[in-house]
Amino acid sequence: MDTRRTLLITGCSSGIGLDAARGLRERGWRVLASCRQEADCDRLRAEGFEAPRLDYADPDSVAAGLAEVLEATGGRLDALYNNGAFACPGALEDLPREALSxxxxxxxxxxxxLTRRVIPVMRAQGHGRIVNCSSVLGLVGVKWRGAYVATKFALEGLTDVLRLEMAGTGIHVALIEPGPVTSRIRANSIPHFERWIDWKRSARREEYEGLLHRLYEERAPDRFELPPSAVTAKLVHALEARRPRPRYYVTTPTYLSGTLKRLLPTRALDRVVARG
Structure with missing residues (x-):
């Protein structure tokens, strides 16, 4: 009988999710490393992972992916790390309703x-950890990233309420809020930008030319950019500490943004954010 603690991670094709899967496996967890694309699942299986396909945008995939996990573990799941996400850069005035949906x-x-489907399992076993990967953009808004910011602001509220509601159940809920971390989120956002943003007809066309430079060209790491292992280190505490924290900041910009949001009036914070 496999007695290792079980952990389902989403979005494991690269970046934060992949590092978390490798790091937690090294710590003795039984990691079920899910991806949206079957080809990425196959690559992880070649590394020795159990890798169910799970696409958040497809409810049938969510149900089937979790069913595969629970069948493999005998109906037990000690922890869930929600991580898979994407960005769609562009000015909000150019973002169609369908893109936001x-x-x-x-x-x-x-x-x-996925979280709702996991909670009854954790209730039945009397314990569990649910960790949601948010962002510094769940704390402060930044121009051109409104769609992603909106999802992360919503996630922050959803997770806060879930943490309150799960108090006393043995299920601990936490947020991780990374700032600039090495990943493929910029490159992966390009197809969404090209699909939805008609920048050539935008009133902001000249501004988009600067955005396109950052979007398409490879560049050196951002000033405060950290490797994904920095996120994994916080995830380890959220999963293994007796009393996990409600929030885990990662990178200097997150600590700075969290502090300034508490201390500054909105207009002053706007000026700071506008300067980058």
Missing amino acids: EIFETNLFGWHD
Whole structure:
């Protein structure tokens, strides 16, 4: 009988999710590392992972992916790390309703669907950990990233309420809020930008030219950028500490943004954010 603690992680094809899967496996967890694409699942299986396919935007995939996990573990799941998400850069005035609906399906509604399905399992076993990967953009808004910001602000509220509601059940709920971390989120956002943002007809066309430079060209790491292992280190505490924290900041910009949001009036914070 496999007595290792079991952990389901979503969005494990690269970046934060992949590092978390490798790091927690090294610590003795039985990691079920899910991905949206079957090809990515196959790559992880080649590394020795159990890798169910799970696409947040597809409710049938969420149900089937979790069923596969529970069948493999004998109906037990000690922890869930919601991580998979994408961005759709662009000015909000250029963002069609369909684009906002699409990003919420993956970045929020799918997370909620999977979490709701997991809670009865954790209730029955009397314990569990639910960790949601938010962002510094769940604390402060930044221009051109409104769609992603909206999903992360919503996730922050959803997670706060879930933490309150799960008090006393043995199920601990936490948020991780990374700032700039090495990942493929910029590159992965390009197809969404190209699909939804008609920048050539935008009133902000000249401003988009600067955005396109940052979006398409490879560049050096951001000033405060950290590797995904920095997030994994906080995840370890959220999963293994007797009393996990409600929130875990990662990177200097997150600590700074959290502090300034508490201390500054809105207009002063706007000026700071506008300066970058």
